Amino acid sequence: MKNLKTSHYSSMIKSICFASCLLICNTAVQAQNSELQNVHTAIQLATDSLYESLVEIRRDIHQHPELSGEEKRTSEFIYQYLSNLGLEVKAGIGGYSVIGVLKGKQPGKKIAWRADIDAIPIHNHGAGEAAAKKDEIGHNCGHDVHTAIGLGIANVLAKQKEHIKGTIYFIFQPSEENYKGAKLMIDDGLFNVISPEEIYAAHISPMPAGLIASKPGYLFADYKQINLTFKATEDNNEIADFVKKRVSELQNVAADSKFWDNSSLMDPNIGIGNPNTIFKDFVTVQKHFKVEENDGELKIIGFISASNEESISAIPDQLKAAFKESKYGHLLKDVYYHSNMIGYSTERGNIDNDEQLTLQTINTVANIYGPASAIQLYGIIPDGRGDDFSYFQQQVPGTYFLMGGSNFEKGIIAMPHSPDFSVDESCIKSGVKYFASMLVEQVNKTDESVSLKD
Ligand SMILES: [Zn+2]
Numbered sequence: 001m002k003n004l005k006t007s008h009y010s011s012m013i014k015s016i017c018f019a020s021c022l023l024i025c026n027t028a029v030q031a032q033n034s035e036l037q038n039v040h041t042a043i044q045l046a047t048d049s050l051y052e053s054l055v056e057i058r059r060d061i062h063q064h065p066e067l068s069g070e071e072k073r074t075s076e077f078i079y080q081y082l083s084n085l086g087l088e089v090k091a092g093i094g095g096y097s098v099i100g101v102l103k104g105k106q107p108g109k110k111i112a113w114r115a116d117i118d119a120i121p122i123h124n125h126g127a128g129e130a131a132a133k134k135d136e137i138g139h140n141c142g143h144d145v146h147t148a149i150g151l152g153i154a155n156v157l158a159k160q161k162e163h164i165k166g167t168i169y170f171i172f173q174p175s176e177e178n179y180k181g182a183k184l185m186i187d188d189g190l191f192n193v194i195s196p197e198e199i200y201a202a203h204i205s206p207m208p209a210g211l212i213a214s215k216p217g218y219l220f221a222d223y224k225q226i227n228l229t230f231k232a233t234e235d236n237n238e239i240a241d242f243v244k245k246r247v248s249e250l251q252n253v254a255a256d257s258k259f260w261d262n263s264s265l266m267d268p269n270i271g272i273g274n275p276n277t278i279f280k281d282f283v284t285v286q287k288h289f290k291v292e293e294n295d296g297e298l299k300i301i302g303f304i305s306a307s308n309e310e311s312i313s314a315i316p317d318q319l320k321a322a323f324k325e326s327k328y329g330h331l332l333k334d335v336y337y338h339s340n341m342i343g344y345s346t347e348r349g350n351i352d353n354d355e356q357l358t359l360q361t362i363n364t365v366a367n368i369y370g371p372a373s374a375i376q377l378y379g380i381i382p383d384g385r386g387d388d389f390s391y392f393q394q395q396v397p398g399t400y401f402l403m404g405g406s407n408f409e410k411g412i413i414a415m416p417h418s419p420d421f422s423v424d425e426s427c428i429k430s431g432v433k434y435f436a437s438m439l440v441e442q443v444n445k446t447d448e449s450v451s452l453k454d
């Protein structure tokens with residue numbers, strides 16, 4: 001996961017701990033009459049007794065970070081751990097991946113959990129974080145935590161086999177940071193080897209530990225580089241000014257509005273947790289453009305972000321039509337999105353959560369662990385970030401959760417890619433419990449029980 005406007009996201013999320021209680025109107029409804037109630041109790045007990053060992057695993061991986069494509073040691077550890085649990089284990093699909101297959105006592109649905117395992121080229125200076133044994137490589141995106149949680153879920157669910165109708169796949173994915181791993185795995189036949197009907201993942205975020213959140217559809221704004229090319233003339237400066245002005249007018253958010261105020265993002269009335277959020281339908285344009293002239297061609301480069309694909313996809317054609325009509329129409333060559341912008345390839349797409357599964361799973365966790373454990377978001381975070389989990393979502397419906405890892409009282413802020421990234425390790429415990437319970441509920445849902453509930 002990457003982020004471009006770290007400070008924006010960071011300070012807005014800080015207020016979530018104060019606002020989260022206000023976001024939730026419904027009261028906790030304990031999962032009643034559920035035949036799985038005992039399983040959830042068993043999951044909680046097993047997680048509590050496993051917790052310290054998972055923290056040790058996380059710290060070990062933390063001290064031995066491996067960059068994308070180099071996750072040899074990490075994957076060997078995962079392979080051994082899953083084998084010891086008695087799972088069927090497959091490795092090496094599209095790189096240093098490991099897949100654990102947990103078959104329930106009875107046949108049924110097949111679902112998958114994805115954890116990413118690679119580190120990034122940043123040294124970790126986070127408070128309370130043990131230094132990595134390699135300079136300039138660190139788990140500043142929390143994939144060490146994701147790995148520990150994935151192993152923890154596999155461990156507690158391996159003990160519940162007789163209550164599982166179906167199969168749960170644990171996908172430990174390498175090379176998330178360079179957005180190559182998921183695609184490499186798919187291209188190497190992942191979905192010939194396993195055939196999940198649903199897929200889930202969680203990413204550490206600056207929300208407080210103990211809280212998870214998601215929403216149907218997009219979570220993050222789409223973010224694209226737009227290129228506008230003209231025949232170069234002596235009027236280049238005027239053309240560039242004209243184009244910048246016209247592109248900037250696409251922004252539908254006033255420069256002095258609350259949209260830009262960080263604290264608004266988690267404001268109970270206008271923030272992303274409120275159905276009437278102001279972060280719902282927006283287009284923003286970066287102030288700074290780049291202007292280049294090469295071989296008689298004038299190229300103006302800008303950056304646009306938008307809350308939905310429809311708005312952002314329509315923009316090049318809209319601009320083309322507008323410029324054709326203008327006095328520079330005869331000089332216009334093309335208007336197009338740069339397809340290979342690092343991290344923002346059109347092919348990879350955006351995280352796009354399945355509506356039904358997302359609402360269902362948030363409810364499941366909130367019902368079992370209380371309303372402060374899982375909340376639904378309504379707004380789009382105006383931040384160009386992504387995760388190549390989107391490649392999996394293109395093939396299998398599922399949900400990408402944000403998982404809180406901060407503890408503001410202790411000064412622990414789990415801001416991915418920050419040099420000061422640090423994490424409240426208690427999120428490993430809550431993560432294992434929430435997602436193990438969620439997976440066991442999902443895998444045991446028959447088509448009948450789903451349609452009855454709806
Ligand atoms: Zn990440």
Ligand SMILES: [Zn+2]
Pocket residue numbers: 001002120141177416417
């Ligand atoms: Zn990352």
